[in-house]
Amino acid sequence: MTLAHSAPATDRRGRPGMNGWLLLSPAIVFLAVFYLVPVVRLLLISFIDPSPTVEHYRHLIEVPVYRAILLNTFEISISVALLCLLLAYPTAYVLATVPARLSRVLVVLVTLPFFASALVRNYAWIFLLGTSGVINATLTRLGLISHPLPLIFNRSGVIIGMVNILLPYMILILLSVMRGIRRELVPAAQSLMAPPFTAFRRVFLPLSMPGVGASTLLVFVLALAFFITPAMLGGTRDVMIANVIATATGALNWGFAGALATVLLVSTLAIIALMQRMFGGAGFLSGNMNPKLRAAARRLVRENAATRMLDATVNPVWAYLFPVIAGATFFFLVIPIVIVVPLSFSSATFFVFPPPGYSLRWYERFLTAPGWLEATWHSFEIAVLTVALAVGMAIPVSLALSKATTRASNYLYVALLSPMIMPSIVIAVSVFFVLSQMHLTYTVLGVAIGHTIVALPIAIVVLMAAMRNFDRNLERAAMSLGASPLRTTARVTLPVLKTAIITAALFAFLHSFDEVLISLFVSGIQARTLPKKMWESLQELDPTIAAVSTILVMTLVLGALVLAAVRRVGSQHGRKLVGG
Amino acid sequence: MRKVWRDIAIGAAAVTLLLCADVTAANAQGKQIVYLGIGGATQDALRKAYFEPFEKETGIKVVEDTGLAVERIQAEVQSGHPTIDFTNISTAAYETMQAKGLLAPIDYKYYDQANLQSMPEGSIRGKFSVGSSYNSLGMSFSKAAFPDGKPQPTSWADFWNVAKFPGKRTLPYCGVLEGDWPLPEAALLADGVPPDKLYPLDIPRAVKKLKELSPNVIWWKNGSQPGQYLVTNEAVMAMNSIGRTNNLIDGGAPVQYVWNGAEVFSSKWIVTKGAPNYDNVMRFLAFVARPDRQAALAKAIGYAPINPRAYELMDKKEAARLSTYPDNFKQTFQYDYHWWTDNLSKWTEACLAGLAGT
Numbered sequence: 033m034t035l036a037h038s039a040p041a042t043d044r045r046g047r048p049g050m051n052g053w054l055l056l057s058p059a060i061v062f063l064a065v066f067y068l069v070p071v072v073r074l075l076l077i078s079f080i081d082p083s084p085t086v087e088h089y090r091h092l093i094e095v096p097v098y099r100a101i102l103l104n105t106f107e108i109s110i111s112v113a114l115l116c117l118l119l120a121y122p123t124a125y126v127l128a129t130v131p132a133r134l135s136r137v138l139v140v141l142v143t144l145p146f147f148a149s150a151l152v153r154n155y156a157w158i159f160l161l162g163t164s165g166v167i168n169a170t171l172t173r174l175g176l177i178s179h180p181l182p183l184i185f186n187r188s189g190v191i192i193g194m195v196n197i198l199l200p201y202m203i204l205i206l207l208s209v210m211r212g213i214r215r216e217l218v219p220a221a222q223s224l225m226a227p228p229f230t231a232f233r234r235v236f237l238p239l240s241m242p243g244v245g246a247s248t249l250l251v252f253v254l255a256l257a258f259f260i261t262p263a264m265l266g267g268t269r270d271v272m273i274a275n276v277i278a279t280a281t282g283a284l285n286w287g288f289a290g291a292l293a294t295v296l297l298v299s300t301l302a303i304i305a306l307m308q309r310m311f312g313g314a315g316f317l318s319g320n321m322n323p324k325l326r327a328a329a330r331r332l333v334r335e336n337a338a339t340r341m342l343d344a345t346v347n348p349v350w351a352y353l354f355p356v357i358a359g360a361t362f363f364f365l366v367i368p369i370v371i372v373v374p375l376s377f378s379s380a381t382f383f384v385f386p387p388p389g390y391s392l393r394w395y396e397r398f399l400t401a402p403g404w405l406e407a408t409w410h411s412f413e414i415a416v417l418t419v420a421l422a423v424g425m426a427i428p429v430s431l432a433l434s435k436a437t438t439r440a441s442n443y444l445y446v447a448l449l450s451p452m453i454m455p456s457i458v459i460a461v462s463v464f465f466v467l468s469q470m471h472l473t474y475t476v477l478g479v480a481i482g483h484t485i486v487a488l489p490i491a492i493v494v495l496m497a498a499m500r501n502f503d504r505n506l507e508r509a510a511m512s513l514g515a516s517p518l519r520t521t522a523r524v525t526l527p528v529l530k531t532a533i534i535t536a537a538l539f540a541f542l543h544s545f546d547e548v549l550i551s552l553f554v555s556g557i558q559a560r561t562l563p564k565k566m567w568e569s570l571q572e573l574d575p576t577i578a579a580v581s582t583i584l585v586m587t588l589v590l591g592a593l594v595l596a597a598v599r600r601v602g603s604q605h606g607r608k609l610v611g612g
Numbered sequence: 613m614r615k616v617w618r619d620i621a622i623g624a625a626a627v628t629l630l631l632c633a634d635v636t637a638a639n640a641q642g643k644q645i646v647y648l649g650i651g652g653a654t655q656d657a658l659r660k661a662y663f664e665p666f667e668k669e670t671g672i673k674v675v676e677d678t679g680l681a682v683e684r685i686q687a688e689v690q691s692g693h694p695t696i697d698f699t700n701i702s703t704a705a706y707e708t709m710q711a712k713g714l715l716a717p718i719d720y721k722y723y724d725q726a727n728l729q730s731m732p733e734g735s736i737r738g739k740f741s742v743g744s745s746y747n748s749l750g751m752s753f754s755k756a757a758f759p760d761g762k763p764q765p766t767s768w769a770d771f772w773n774v775a776k777f778p779g780k781r782t783l784p785y786c787g788v789l790e791g792d793w794p795l796p797e798a799a800l801l802a803d804g805v806p807p808d809k810l811y812p813l814d815i816p817r818a819v820k821k822l823k824e825l826s827p828n829v830i831w832w833k834n835g836s837q838p839g840q841y842l843v844t845n846e847a848v849m850a851m852n853s854i855g856r857t858n859n860l861i862d863g864g865a866p867v868q869y870v871w872n873g874a875e876v877f878s879s880k881w882i883v884t885k886g887a888p889n890y891d892n893v894m895r896f897l898a899f900v901a902r903p904d905r906q907a908a909l910a911k912a913i914g915y916a917p918i919n920p921r922a923y924e925l926m927d928k929k930e931a932a933r934l935s936t937y938p939d940n941f942k943q944t945f946q947y948d949y950h951w952w953t954d955n956l957s958k959w960t961e962a963c964l965a966g967l968a969g970t
């Protein structure tokens with residue numbers, strides 16, 4: 033980093049310079065070795081299995097069902113991303129504007145669902161939305177409906193389940209961007225006689241756009257690779273491409289699996305390119321305010337008939353609008369967990385809600401049955417290591433790329449994101465071969481390397497979104513006052529980006545903590561992880577996973593309470609010192 | 613800020629130490645064989661009936677790993693140093709792996725002659741696989757919906773008869789899942805095709821029959837779902853495995869399996885090519901072919917023995933819930949793997965296309 037700042041990371045035309053490449057190199061080398069080369073090798077099988085051929089692609093194009101499935105995949109992912117945005121933006125706004133202490137409590141609430149396994153939450157939705165589920169039973173009892181509503185085993189079930197899993201990502205990215213916006217701007221506008229919503233629309237909304245672009249993209253891309261949720265909560269129209277890829281790999285038909293993965297990757301990149309064309313430059317993705325987006329933002333800011341009408345409609349309800357949406361979102365996030373807790377105390381050997389009786393047997397099993405505690409410990413170790421690797425490489429990448437403005441660097445950014453689109457089975461198998469050559473399979477480090485392949489781009493998205501809003505004049509000011517470049521980075525840049533770095537670290541941690549497929553291949557017996565233990569429950573039901581989820585959620589809640597208490601004591605102590 | 617750096621340094625040092633500790637632990641290997649399973653009730657039963665008694669008798673520990681057997685073993689064999697010694701899989705998965713040359717031959721010299729002779733050549737005693745147990749996939753129904761003393765469904769035709777037996781059904785969705793689920797077979801049996809005339813399957817006819825029922829079907833996509841939907845009353849009938857059905861019954865759920873029109877097949881033990889503990893795996897396979905072990909597994913989870921002599925060690929009640937028990941077996945049909953190996957993707961595509969949007 034010393035080098036990076038002793039000379040600018042980009043040249044005058046905004047291309048990454050010598051030092052920029054130095055900052056980028058760890059991530060580029062890492063992804064080239066562990067991701068790009070092995071994955072390309074695996075995907076190439078689609079052209080040479082069994083002999084040089086385009087047969088797999090021809091088959092894919094000729095059989096209409098695969099086109100339909102690809103279309104499903106994009107439809108579902110786009111709906112999920114847009115719905116997430118609709119709920120996440122107001123929620124993040126409320127989190128960014130409430131008093132700090134309340135905000136901390138609410139942020140914990142947002143992260144809670146991450147710790148209840150996604151698998152268990154899928155079951156919770158069945159108990160909530162099923163024909164004899166909580167919602168239908170309540171509505172029937174109230175006499176509002178005579179037949180149960182079809183809420184699940186169709187598209188709505190898939191979208192509800194996926195939005196629930198992906199919402200926290202979007203809320204936290206938006207929050208990290210909104211925290212960087214100087215909040216006194218809105219009251220300032222209000223003091224200039226602008227009604228509150230008008231002030232928000234003209235000042236806050238445009239400044240938050242980088243977060244909107246980045247987080248929508250992240251959720252869209254993560255949604256593309258889903259397969260357990262659509263399988264469990266969907267109907268006949270909701271097969272996603274990852275489901276078909278899993279079937280093909282199960283038959284060791286790597287040629288066809290590779291063709292499917294390639295088509296998914298290429299069409300996703302094409303969509304991103306189309307977005308670039310429409311919004312002018314990849315800045316849309318990274319949140320850089322490029323001319324066209326800026327023009328769009330300006331249209332929002334400028335007064336015209338449409339915005340006047342918008343103001344007239346929203347201003348009277350503005351005080352309630354976002355808080356109400358945020359309240360509903362919190363309820364939506366927490367409700368599956370409310371179901372999971374009683375499941376974990378069930379006396380039945382399968383999931384029944386409400387439980388027929390209560391017992392602690394699943395907790396006993398977690399604590400005494402072989403492997404569970406050990407797997408929990410491994411998961412923590414691997415997740416911490418993943419955070420170190422992913423955030424360690426993502427910070428220099430975002431320092432370099434946030435200054436670069438050329439088309440090439442935009443493409444590089446998109447390329448760095450591609451591991452998120454790649455179906456995890458493809459990453460899992462290809463990284464297995466590399467790690468095996470390096471004798472790193474079945475080690476904690478090996479699994480962490482595997483997890484970093486996807487955690488790294490996630491961390492990059494978060495940091496880039498925040499970095500685009502970062503006022504570089506602060507750095508210049510520090511250096512003009514004689515601060516060394518390293519000191520400037522450590523004392524000015526990184527502290528300002530604190531929320532974003534913590535968010536990136538949290539995502540890297542949680543990605544690793546939840547990741548199944550890479551662990552199934554790479555972790556072996558020596559480094560088996562908690563999700564790998566939980567994966568067994570996909571095959572045969574066992575409420576132990578509900579117990580594990582409850583323990584993790586409770587640990588997080590207790591941890592947050594203790595931290596809050598310590599802070600409170602600390603701040604009182606501090607006040608006394610100042611007062612004295 | 614300086615404090616933060618110090619914390620990071622301490623954290624990094626701690627992680628490094630832990631890593632070293634792990635590597636040492638991994639290097640310390642004893643007398644063991646490594647099994648790759650799918651966990652859950654099946655693996656619990658294997659542990660109780662096979663793994664623990666084997667370790668007790670021979671001192672060889674069965675180390676259990678879990679994962680996607682087919683893909684994982686292929687990756688291990690191709691990487692040149694496999695760690696997984698053996699697993700048990702469906703016949704379809706066996707065919708796939710055998711075709712790719714991933715398996716080691718079975719050495720029957722470790723087997724007791726009496727046991728060997730009671731295991732049929734071919735279907736059970738193969739060159740690259742040996743039967744592990746008989747499993748069955750078929751129909752089960754909720755006795756909460758159809759209690760004793762009232763009409764109960766007894767055939768796939770009843771499964772399709774929504775007027776007589778109202779309620780949702782749950783079926784495996786096309787081929788988007790592993791296993792040998794007899795989905796088109798069930799449709800054709802319901803449509804009146806006699807069990808001995810099933811193959812080659814009439815794909816369009818089967819798809820048409822499935823489309824007819826589809827509005828009343830919750831399609832399941834992983835094996836834990838059908839039982840789940842039955843016990844939570846989301847569905848009244850399901851296509852499920854005998855093992856999972858017995859598991860529910862043992863857990864107190866009001867569920868019943870229907871033998872009429874069920875599929876019976878043998879799961880296979882397979883050994884990885886280049887398995888590091890080959891000889892000890894052979895000792896294990898010979899050990900579990902013993903009637904007492906076979907009976908123990910049947911008692912634990914209701915999988916039928918590949919060694920018929922195990923029936924001598926069971927009482928009538930235990931025997932009557934097994935798929936090879938004569939009264940059950942005569943109602944079942946045999947799955948044609950050769951047809952399936954050749955037609956799997958053709959079926960999957962026809963089924964997906966036919967059911968999308970129903």
